[in-house]
Amino acid sequence: MSAPALQVQDLVKTFDVGFLGAVPGVRRLTRGWNLKGIAQRVEAVRGLSLTVAPGQTFGFLGPNGAGKTTTIKMLMGLIHPTSGGGTLLGEPLGSKAARARLGFLPEHPYFYEYLKPLEFLDFYGSLFNMTARERKRRAEALIDRVGLQHAINRPIRKFSKGMVQRIGVAQALINDPDLVVLDEPMSGLDPMGRKDVRDIITDLRAKGKTVFFSSHILQDVELICDRVAIVTHGRVRAEGPLDELMDAPTANVEVVARGLDGAAVARLAERALTAQPAGAGRQSFMLADESAVAPFLAALAAEAGNLISVVPHRRSLEEIFVETAGREEAP
Ligand SMILES: Nc1ncnc2c1ncn2[C@@H]1O[C@H](COP(=O)(O)OP(=O)(O)O)[C@@H](O)[C@H]1O
């Protein structure tokens, strides 16, 4: 197997905030003192490990404040880990060698607002040693790709939030990167805009690129990722191929039957997680998992009920998300 496109081990980032926290050296000097209420530390990332294989579209998922942006900043070499490390395209985090093959969209990009799209992309292209002709060709193609053709003569300061996000995605792709890291690329976009970004990501995947993007919005990830990691409070809580996470063995199975009287329903309900009427004289029973199906069907037959359907309910990412967050120990 080829080297991972991205891998990090035991990444930790602790911020010192509040009084004294910001003064260099104070934390070392005062180690062991009881400074509760004076110096404060935020453990933004608390031992995070990840591996992303080349060509994967990887969703880095978690609620606000989970530590996604902090992790991505460490990946990009914008801030140093408190401990831990990793590689990007086989190079140590923050190395220049990886940067040439990397595209990055920050969460809150700041762009030179007086530039128009072509000038803006030309500027970013010039950071990558591209010829003027190559920059122009690529910039035009990307403007088209992100649907900003209509705004070609408009300075970025007159762009809507969604348009800024689109030009940001174009910027991240100017050097035809092998690895694209996007921090909340769909945030602030309307449904059309989200679809455009999804299409761009799908397109990148088809071209064999590796895409690593963060989101706190499950639906976007659910549609396009090969693999996801769910992060809460600075740690990865669940990680794997999307279908494996969703086909987890604890997936519930719903059995629908009819021809049961009240007493029979009550007896069967004892074998189910929930039981409720499903209309037209039908009754729905939710079973904990596959292993409960055979005994339940035997009991149903004993009650002379008619089986209508047996449907495994795949867990949505949303359920996993909520479950995982709920399992959280106090931070
Ligand atoms: N520069 C900083 N100084 C202090 N705390 C920070 C800093 N950056 C992030 N944090 C804190 O770290 C935690 C994780 O933040 P962040 O990585 O932005 O989460 P996410 O991107 O998942 O929403 C939050 O509690 C945030 O307030």
Ligand SMILES: [Mg+2]
């Ligand atoms: Mg963030």
